[in-house]
Amino acid sequence: MLSKKLRPPRIALWLLTRMCFPDLDEGFEGDIEEDFEERVNTLGRKKAVFWLWIHALAAVPKFFVQTNRWRFYMFINYLKVAIRNMRRNKGYSFINITGLSLGIACCMLVFFFVQDEKTYDRFHENLDRIYYMEGYVDLGRFAIGVSPEPSLAGRMRDEFPEVENAVRMKKEELLLKNEGDAVKMNGFSADPSFLDIFTFPLALGSGEGALDGLSSIILTDKASRILFGEKNPVGETVSLNIRDEYVDFIVSGVTQPIPDNTSLRFDFLVNIRSVRGEEVENNRDSLPTFLLLSDKESYGPLIAKFPQTIDKDLSVRYKGKGAYWLYPLAGYHLDSKNSSIVLPEKGNIAYIYILSGIAMLILLTACINTTNLSIGRFLNRMKEVGMRKVLGAQRRQIARQFLFESVVLSVFSLGLAFIVSALLMPPFNFLVGKELTLNIFGNPLPGIFLFLLTICVGCVAGAYPSLIASRSQSIELFRERFKLSGKNIFSRALIVFQFAASIFLIIGTLFMDKQINFMLSRDLGYESEKVVRIPLENISKDIKRNQLFFAGYKNKIKGYSSIKSVCGAKYSLSSSWMTYVAYMDEGEKRFIFDRNYIDHDYIGVLGIQMLQGRNFSREFPSDLTDSAVVNEKFVEEMGIADPIGKYLGEFFKESSDFANFRIIGVVKDFNYESLSKKISPIVLQLNKDESYDYAYVKFSGSIQETIKILEREYKELAPHIPFEFSFLDEQVALQYQKEKKWKSIISWASLFAVVIACSGLFGLTLLVVTKRTKEIGIRKVLGAPVSSIVRLISREFIWLVALANLIAWPVVYYSTHKFLQNYAYRIPIDIWTFLKAGFLALLIAFLTVSVHAVRAGVRNPVDVIKYE
Amino acid sequence: MNELTKLEEVVMIAIWKLGDEAYGVEIKKKVKEILEKEYFYNTLYTAFHQLVRKRYITKHFGEPTSVRGGKRKVYFQLTKSGMNVLEKAFERQRRIWAGVSRESFKKEQA
Numbered sequence: 009m010l011s012k013k014l015r016p017p018r019i020a021l022w023l024l025t026r027m028c029f030p031d032l033d034e035g036f037e038g039d040i041e042e043d044f045e046e047r048v049n050t051l052g053r054k055k056a057v058f059w060l061w062i063h064a065l066a067a068v069p070k071f072f073v074q075t076n077r078w079r080f081y082m083f084i085n086y087l088k089v090a091i092r093n094m095r096r097n098k099g100y101s102f103i104n105i106t107g108l109s110l111g112i113a114c115c116m117l118v119f120f121f122v123q124d125e126k127t128y129d130r131f132h133e134n135l136d137r138i139y140y141m142e143g144y145v146d147l148g149r150f151a152i153g154v155s156p157e158p159s160l161a162g163r164m165r166d167e168f169p170e171v172e173n174a175v176r177m178k179k180e181e182l183l184l185k186n187e188g189d190a191v192k193m194n195g196f197s198a199d200p201s202f203l204d205i206f207t208f209p210l211a212l213g214s215g216e217g218a219l220d221g222l223s224s225i226i227l228t229d230k231a232s233r234i235l236f237g238e239k240n241p242v243g244e245t246v247s248l249n250i251r252d253e254y255v256d257f258i259v260s261g262v263t264q265p266i267p268d269n270t271s272l273r274f275d276f277l278v279n280i281r282s283v284r285g286e287e288v289e290n291n292r293d294s295l296p297t298f299l300l301l302s303d304k305e306s307y308g309p310l311i312a313k314f315p316q317t318i319d320k321d322l323s324v325r326y327k328g329k330g331a332y333w334l335y336p337l338a339g340y341h342l343d344s345k346n347s348s349i350v351l352p353e354k355g356n357i358a359y360i361y362i363l364s365g366i367a368m369l370i371l372l373t374a375c376i377n378t379t380n381l382s383i384g385r386f387l388n389r390m391k392e393v394g395m396r397k398v399l400g401a402q403r404r405q406i407a408r409q410f411l412f413e414s415v416v417l418s419v420f421s422l423g424l425a426f427i428v429s430a431l432l433m434p435p436f437n438f439l440v441g442k443e444l445t446l447n448i449f450g451n452p453l454p455g456i457f458l459f460l461l462t463i464c465v466g467c468v469a470g471a472y473p474s475l476i477a478s479r480s481q482s483i484e485l486f487r488e489r490f491k492l493s494g495k496n497i498f499s500r501a502l503i504v505f506q507f508a509a510s511i512f513l514i515i516g517t518l519f520m521d522k523q524i525n526f527m528l529s530r531d532l533g534y535e536s537e538k539v540v541r542i543p544l545e546n547i548s549k550d551i552k553r554n555q556l557f558f559a560g561y562k563n564k565i566k567g568y569s570s571i572k573s574v575c576g577a578k579y580s581l582s583s584s585w586m587t588y589v590a591y592m593d594e595g596e597k598r599f600i601f602d603r604n605y606i607d608h609d610y611i612g613v614l615g616i617q618m619l620q621g622r623n624f625s626r627e628f629p630s631d632l633t634d635s636a637v638v639n640e641k642f643v644e645e646m647g648i649a650d651p652i653g654k655y656l657g658e659f660f661k662e663s664s665d666f667a668n669f670r671i672i673g674v675v676k677d678f679n680y681e682s683l684s685k686k687i688s689p690i691v692l693q694l695n696k697d698e699s700y701d702y703a704y705v706k707f708s709g710s711i712q713e714t715i716k717i718l719e720r721e722y723k724e725l726a727p728h729i730p731f732e733f734s735f736l737d738e739q740v741a742l743q744y745q746k747e748k749k750w751k752s753i754i755s756w757a758s759l760f761a762v763v764i765a766c767s768g769l770f771g772l773t774l775l776v777v778t779k780r781t782k783e784i785g786i787r788k789v790l791g792a793p794v795s796s797i798v799r800l801i802s803r804e805f806i807w808l809v810a811l812a813n814l815i816a817w818p819v820v821y822y823s824t825h826k827f828l829q830n831y832a833y834r835i836p837i838d839i840w841t842f843l844k845a846g847f848l849a850l851l852i853a854f855l856t857v858s859v860h861a862v863r864a865g866v867r868n869p870v871d872v873i874k875y876e
Numbered sequence: 877m878n879e880l881t882k883l884e885e886v887v888m889i890a891i892w893k894l895g896d897e898a899y900g901v902e903i904k905k906k907v908k909e910i911l912e913k914e915y916f917y918n919t920l921y922t923a924f925h926q927l928v929r930k931r932y933i934t935k936h937f938g939e940p941t942s943v944r945g946g947k948r949k950v951y952f953q954l955t956k957s958g959m960n961v962l963e964k965a966f967e968r969q970r971r972i973w974a975g976v977s978r979e980s981f982k983k984e985q986a
């Protein structure tokens with residue numbers, strides 16, 4: 009028996025036998041073993057093994073070159089023929105390549121979008137161990153979500169071995185000042201463990217203890233650039249406006265650029281105790297808390313411990329049945345089920361589906377072009393295929409050739425698609441609100457995706473032509489008597505699909521457009537023109553000072569002739585108001601309404617109509633403390649016959665804070681929120697302390713001048729606080745920004761789909777016309793007018809487009825219906841829009857077809873008949 | 877008639893020179909000695925395979941021994957037509973190099 013030392017490594021030996029021609033005998037292996045033994049004896053085993061492996065590995069490429077050589081030559085031939093064909097038929101190649109590259113480019117854009125969405129927060133090293141904590145308390149009538157109390161974070165870390173670390177954090181919106189004007193920035197005040205749990209490496213400053221100091225601040229690189237320009241800010245001071253006082257902080261670090269796809273968005277980080285002082289530890293408060301688990305598997309065991317421990321405390325604290333939940337940060341972005349207060353920005357998985365669907369639709373339309381055109385072109389290539397068959401090409405090889413040709417086509421398109429997508433990227437970025445780049449080398453995924461996509465596109469587009477080409481008999485091919493049985497139905501079905509997709513997108517665009525216009529032009533119940541909204545929240549967190557500022561500001565600007573009137577309110581129009589849930593007297597019936605604090609002039613300035621009773625008035629000082637104005641909806645839902653003079657306390661149980669408020673007036677319903685939401689019952693009250701978060705200024709003069717006045721007076725009263733403003737009508741329109749963007753995306757998509765479908769139709773008509781040249785000539789000789797020729801050619805296609813309409817309509821109806829369900833106030837789905845889109849599609853198709861039909865019709869029959 | 881590749885030619889010469897001892901390992905050594913380049917067994921066996929197919933050489937098995945993992949040796953032998961081809965190849969080589977001797981190179985270099 010051979011000693012183990014002398015036995016060659018088995019894998020290498022196996023590889024060598026595989027990589028040689030199959031007709032081997034035992035001499036081969038024997039020789040290798042003998043040689044190996046000799047080498048072990050003279051050079052040592054290590055060298056011998058190395059020697060064998062080198063040769064085994066070298067054998068692999070050699071083997072493939074040898075066995076595939078002829079296949080390779082054949083492919084070179086296919087490539088040559090494919091390129092020749094493409095050059096000979098420039099028109100068809102142009103249609104094919106532009107269509108496919110447009111389709112591939114759309115897929116590329118969507119791919120980068122999806123990749124960005126799917127890799128949200130991936131840059132955190134501990135992502136799979138980061139969870140945020142939220143408690144739910146069932147109070148019987150309803151449940152509330154609460155953040156953990158401040159002491160819980162420490163308790164979690166100390167008492168549960170599954171928890172490695174914990175951080176409490178709170179969102180802060182503060183004014184930051186270096187030199188120059190103060191800038192409003194968003195940030196977090198957090199425990200120093202923030203930096204250990206999340207991965208935000210510092211570019212400048214040391215990460216060790218950067219958040220420990222009570223006057224340390226970490227800036228993101230963006231914030232640092234805004235405040236300090238290009239210079240190194242570490243060690244410099246920055247003042248933060250905390251409760252109306254500027255407090256100096258020392259910059260202890262600057263983060264590296266943070267990826268755009270992060271759920272945690274901030275400009276600065278400070279220690280949680282520096283903003284809130286020792287109050288932080290006040291256990292009546294609650295603070296959003298994130299946990300870092302010690303390993304991935306500890307989630308289950310940890311959750312299982314909650315009912316026995318912290319859940320009990322939660323129940324006691326809120327006097328209800330409480331339970332804590334842990335939500336993973338991974339996948340948070342696209343998970344619709346949970347949301348955290350500190351991470352407001354969320355994605356929507358529906359967008360991914362919609363965008364992918366649209367991109368696939370466009371790509372499929374382009375693939376159909378290629379399929380149809382290459383079936384059509386096949387008639388001209390019958391001789392080539394016949395010759396190949398006679399020379400011994402097998403069915404498989406013909407199929408492979410045709411597949412290969414369409415893959416070549418899609419590879420060419422891929423090249424062009426890079427240019428197209430580079431052009432489309434900026435508008436696409438604008439529409440989806442991202443900053444995507446065409447980075448295909450950053451990670452292997454885009455490369456793999458594009459490779460597979462290209463191959464798939466080639467195979468899908470080439471599948472049917474290659475089937476047809478390979479199954480045809482050579483004798484038929486030579487006689488060119490080939491009847492493409494079934495071809496007509498298949499090709500036509502594809503055309504119907506193309507146009508159905510286009511019509512689907514066109515009608516979708518039309519309805520979206522109508523809905524947006526409807527929402528923009530609808531009378532909202534208040535006047536939004538020539539009204540400026542100025543936020544006052546920045547002025548001060550202190551009620552007294554806010555009130556002083558508002559009163560002073562109002563007085564000053566009222567002196568100008570171009571300013572008509574000024575009013576204030578707690579909550580802004582075109583945004584959500586504070587929602588209240590109250591319990592009606594009888595039974596457990598809930599009554600949900602919105603509440604806003606306004607001033608005496610609000611209703612007058614905004615032109616809100618009073619239906620009954622009176623507006624708040626300065627003549628009645630008691631209005632401040634005991635009067636309320638409600639809207640129609642309130643009266644209607646409450647079912648009050650004569651609302652004026654009724655006390656709110658009559659309707660509600662345990663509503664001590666407005667039990668003594670009397671209804672003094674009823675206003676007509678107005679849409680203070682987006683039109684996607686129904687008007688809720690509202691209660692308007694005066695604010696006792698007359699401090700407001702928003703001022704509304706109605707003006708009559710020129711816009712520039714008014715803004716100048718407003719800013720000047722603002723700066724005079726509050727020199728250190730940035731002046732912000734917006735126009736109310738713009739603010740209203742801003743609510744439908746998202747809809748507008750989606751409309752743009754879909755209208756672009758429908759444009760692409762229509763262009764691609766038409767270019768396919770264009771190519772196909774040309775084929776039909778060429779095929780029937782002689783027939784047309786003879787018809788003309790026999791006296792057919794041009795119009796009848798055009799009818800002859802276009803009839804067939806027009807029917808197809810009409811059929812496409814019928815197929816598309818139910819689908820469109822369904823999806824439009826679904827889409828409109830999102831809006832409380834919506835347009836009706838009318839048949840006219842369908843007819844309009846259908847007619848448009850027919851017209852476009854007819855025009856496309858008639859270009860060739862007319863040209864064929866007006867040709868001199870003599871030229872036509874003598875061809876051949 | 878098929879032409880021989882360089883490697884096939886050298887392999888045949890090696891088999892001829894080795895006589896009764898012409899099997900893989902020895903042929904490999906001989907080829908290396910002649911061409912001063914190592915050809916591995918997969919390449920050599922491809923050449924053997926081609927030569928057998930062209931009937932220039934034949935192969936026969938030796939007795940199994942305890943070395944070589946118990947596998948038999950495969951011996952190769954030139955056939956008649958193999959000898960003919962070699963002879964032709966030799967003639968052709970001679971014609972190609974006719975009139976050239978070692979001295980010619982030295983003269984050129986000088």
